[in-house]
Amino acid sequence: MITIARLTFREMLNKRILLLGLVLTVVYLSILWLGLHYVGKDIPETAELVRLSLAGELLTAGLFVSGMLVSLVTVFSSAGAISADIENGIMPATAAKPISRTQIFLGKYAGLGLALVVYSLFVFIATNMIVWRVFHFYSDGFFSAMVLFALQPLVLLAVSLWGSTFLSTLGNGVFMFMLYSVAVIGGMLEYVGVQMSSMALTAGASGTAAASSLTMIGILTSLLLPVDSLYRLVNYLLLQGSPVPAQLMRFTPFLTITPPSMEMLAYTAGYILLFIGLGIYKFSSRDL
Amino acid sequence: MIIETLNLTKLYDGKPGCRDICLSVSEGQVFGFLGPNGAGKSTVVKTLIGLLRPTDGQGMVLGQPLGNKQVRRKIGFLPENFRFQEWLTGRELLEFHGAMYGLERRFLKERIPVVLEMVRLRGREREPIRSYSKGMQQRLGIASALLPDPELVFLDEPTSALDPIGRREIREIIKNLRSESKTVFLNSHLLSEVEMTCDHVAFIKGGIILDQGRLSNFTGGKQVVSLRYTGSPRILESIRAVSQEVFIDNGLVQVAVASEDLLPVLASIVVQNGGDLYEMTTSGFSLEDVFINIMGEAADDYHCTPHLSRDAE
DSSP: OHHHHHHHHHHHHHOHHHHHHHHHHHHHHHHHHHHHHHHHHTSOTTOHHHHHHHHHHHHHHHHHHHHHHHHHHHHHHHTTTTHHHHHTTOHHHHHTSSSOHHHHHHHHHHHHHHHHHHHHHHHHHHHHHHHHHHHOOOOTTHHHHHHHHHHHHHHHHHHHHHHHTTSOHHHHHHHHHHHHHHHHHHHHHHHHHHHHHHTTOOOHHHHHHHHHHHHHHHHHHHHHOTTHHHHHHHHHHHHTTOSSOGGGSOOOTTOOSSOOOHHHHHHHHHHHHHHHHHHHHHHHHSOO | OOEEEEEEEEEETTEEEEEEEOOEEOTTOEEEEEOOTTSSHHHHHHHHHTSSOOSEEEEEETTEETTOTGGGGGEEEEOTTOOOOTTSBHHHHHHHHHHHTTOOHHHHHHHHHHHHHHTTOTTOTTSBGGGSOHHHHHHHHHHHHHTTOOSEEEEESTTTTOOHHHHHHHHHHHHHHHHTTOEEEEEESOHHHHHHHOSEEEEEETTEEEEEEEHHHHHTTOEEEEEEEEOOHHHHHHHHHHOSOEEEETTEEEEEESSTTHHHHHHHHHHHTTOEEEEEEEEEOOHHHHHHHHHHHOOTTOOOOOOOOTTOO
């Protein structure tokens, strides 16, 4: 398994998708830094609450884009992790060796996972550094948030590798992108639902029903792919120590009013294990 | 037996990849598996190695059931239409495959130069595979298959991308393996390769083994008599009564005969049945003649029944 993991990690570093992702990440971080720099320099020293409020909002927005970058790199680098090797004739020479398909699958997961975790840590730390540099905003929940942020690609990777055992590379890429989009939209709808309830925007019974429907959609999409709920928890952990509560920040779809429960975190861990198990089963039972 | 199968069958969505394959390959044999493209040769090899799960039947390789992980330590395999990680160098690829075989670093350090020498890639191992020609990649694949010093080697179309010099080198490698009592299972549709290297052969078409046995039993001592004549259909019927291996090629009736004694008999059949004989020539009986004969005989609705191999005749 370590042999496969090592080769997969090296292969990942050789892929153009990672290089392209890194270039785009540097471009994105530069734009973020420039944007925040211009926003930050016009805030008077005395307007502490405005500064903190803006810092929180822009940090969560920045992490949303960072999460999206990490997710897209994850999807496009892993969609063909197994299927492409089967399609182009690499897999028969590998699978004919005295190693089990479980070892091959886990090796791929470990190699890709390590590269993606390193990449997501880089993006997370860089985004936080920029916000800290401009707004002098530091959260006590930084390390917990960082761990959860790095968990996001591992969730996507488990599903993507499972899909790669029976879908074509293109088919799996499209499937994963659609699934990710559904999870993100669902998370935003849930946030809108929560806001509608908490800010008394609902008028009467029909408004309450609409808010709870939106919340329900969000919960269901979180169960389908618990990536957005991780992002919400990351936001919550970063802002929970802020003197400006999220409720008082402006209405943006990136904030978290009600954090996902600990049960959701346990569900996410089980979700990863389930899809790794399904992937191993599917890969072990298929013809090559 | 190194390989033994009984009615091994692999269906793809109900369509046969191979059906009722009964094979016996003993130690030290160089076994040629012959058939046209799409006959099911690769399906059989992949099933024997464990890449495909058989739909029915049984099989043993090196005394273990099909798909056994440990037995693969003793098997070398060159797949058809394979590709390697092109960003690796030749040496890195062999180190990677060696690690998957569980070979120790010390053994690999000695073994890699040996296999590179065998396939004439010594000195090119530091170059990335993407810079290799197709023939060089094929030879690297063979080096990988020979890396663990295997007891059994499966070569699936090993000479398909090679030039005549490369093909001769592969033939030499196979002969060396035979001299070391290794067993080689050679999939090929290049009959000349098989004829020069194999001692046993099996013919497959439409996923079914049509015939198998010692190569010399198919070709040894036989001659092909080519006849050009005019006359009634009774002549052909009478010729078939003399030899069961009769086929027609470009208007010539070709008859396989075991001895020269039959030559005057064939001539008299034509004359006595009122025919005119214009041409009568003899030539050696090649594997190609056998192949065409067997493949030509096989009707599309041929049904396999376990048969005696030519060894037993």
